[in-house]
Amino acid sequence: MKVKIFCIIILFLNISCLQKKDKPMAPDQNPTTSFNAQWEQLKNVKDSKNEKELAIKFIKSIQEKGYSIANPNYVDYKGKILPLSNIFDDKKPELLKSIEIEILDRKGISPNEKLSNWKPIDYNSALLFLKE
Numbered sequence: 001m002k003v004k005i006f007c008i009i010i011l012f013l014n015i016s017c018l019q020k021k022d023k024p025m026a027p028d029q030n031p032t033t034s035f036n037a038q039w040e041q042l043k044n045v046k047d048s049k050n051e052k053e054l055a056i057k058f059i060k061s062i063q064e065k066g067y068s069i070a071n072p073n074y075v076d077y078k079g080k081i082l083p084l085s086n087i088f089d090d091k092k093p094e095l096l097k098s099i100e101i102e103i104l105d106r107k108g109i110s111p112n113e114k115l116s117n118w119k120p121i122d123y124n125s126a127l128l129f130l131k132e
Contacts, residue, residue, distance in 0.1 A: 039058070042055060048125065052125045067105050068105075070103070075097040077092055084099070087127065094123050
């Protein structure tokens with residue numbers, strides 16, 4: 001009887017260890033939380049050099065996590081929402097009001113992540129999202 005109880009205890013310990021092993025180590029490993037934090041950081045940059053570096057890091061982190069950017073749009077100086085690719089036809093691209101993007105996984109399924117209201121200091125930083 002003691003052997004059976006001992007085996008059951010060992011079995012429960014093994015199961016609990018396996019469950020802990022499967023859980024992520026850090027609670028903020030959720031990709032959408034990470035993307036939001038990086039997006040907010042990008043929105044708060046004060047100079048164009050740091051903005052470009054942060055935009056590149058943001059895009060790389062998206063790619064490394066198996067996601068991609070979809071539907072990049074911008075609000076032009078007249079208030080119209082246009083695809084970011086239209087910025088080349090825009091008469092005053094440096095006057096864009098904000099950028100918005102969606103993040104999808106490589107299968108095209110959205111993690112319900114839409115990021116918006118980034119006003120780039122230099123519109124060339126926004127063009128980096130077209131290259132991705």
